[in-house]
Amino acid sequence: AQTVTQSQPEMSVQEAETVTLSCTYDTSESDYYLFWYKQPPSRQMILVIRQEAYKQQNATENRFSVNFQKAAKSFSLKISDSQLGDAAMYFCAYRPMNSGYSTLTFGKGTMLLVSP
Amino acid sequence: DAGITQSPRYKITETGRQVTLMCHQTWSHSYMFWYRQDLGHGLRLIYYSAAADITDKGEVPDGYVVSRSKTENFPLTLESATRSQTSVYFCASSSLLLAGENTGELFFGEGSRLTVL
Numbered sequence: 591a592q593t594v595t596q597s598q599p600e601m602s603v604q605e606a607e608t609v610t611l612s613c614t615y616d617t618s619e620s621d622y623y624l625f626w627y628k629q630p631p632s633r634q635m636i637l638v639i640r641q642e643a644y645k646q647q648n649a650t651e652n653r654f655s656v657n658f659q660k661a662a663k664s665f666s667l668k669i670s671d672s673q674l675g676d677a678a679m680y681f682c683a684y685r686p687m688n689s690g691y692s693t694l695t696f697g698k699g700t701m702l703l704v705s706p
Numbered sequence: 707d708a709g710i711t712q713s714p715r716y717k718i719t720e721t722g723r724q725v726t727l728m729c730h731q732t733w734s735h736s737y738m739f740w741y742r743q744d745l746g747h748g749l750r751l752i753y754y755s756a757a758a759d760i761t762d763k764g765e766v767p768d769g770y771v772v773s774r775s776k777t778e779n780f781p782l783t784l785e786s787a788t789r790s791q792t793s794v795y796f797c798a799s800s801s802l803l804l805a806g807e808n809t810g811e812l813f814f815g816e817g818s819r820l821t822v823l
Contacts, residue, residue, distance in 0.1 A: 695751075
């Protein structure tokens with residue numbers, strides 16, 4: 591079974607600074623998706639960034655970027671120039687890229703606190 | 707409006723009562739999912755469905771029943787609610803996975819907070 595581990599229950603960062611959230615996963619699949627979802631206090635699940643395992647280039651979305659290390663099964667999220675609105679729970683998630691029954695497995699989350 | 711909607715958003719019930727949480731999506735997505743979110747556990751999969759009339763158990767299915775007679779609807783029923791089922795429930799959907807043709811992303815509803823007294 592696939593597992594996703596987020597080893598940091600909580601992280602703190604100051605506005606304008608950079609923070610990195612860690613994620614590791616375990617799988618025997620070769621093709622899969624990795625995601626970071628953000629959950630603000632509104633409870634809505636918002637996709638932050640996505641990475642396909644067959645792509646060597648790390649995904650980037652504005653201030654958000656990932657460091658994807660396939661051999662190490664590591665998928666960290668870097669947030670640059672942190673803003674107060676980045677404060678939220680962040681979930682790392684994994685999904686096999688097969689055409690059969692494919693579900694999303696989540697880590698337990700990292701709460702990001704942003705201070706002025 | 708297009709999207710995925712859950713109802714009710716908030717529900718308080720008593721132990722032993724039957725509760726149904728509704729989920730409706732307008733994208734004609736093949737996949738639909740039910741997750742529960744609890745502190746310290748993240749989101750855990752209860753049930754999922756790959757198409758109408760095809761459902762399967764996830765990680766924590768005990769005490770829950772699902773059905774999917776229509777592609778757009780995926781109700782979750784707690785047949786006899788227990789306090790341990792107090793949680794926030796999320797419905798999600800995604801398109802069928804075809805190599806190179808979609809993002810694999812799940813689209814989530816706004817969640818339903820259920821309290822069982």
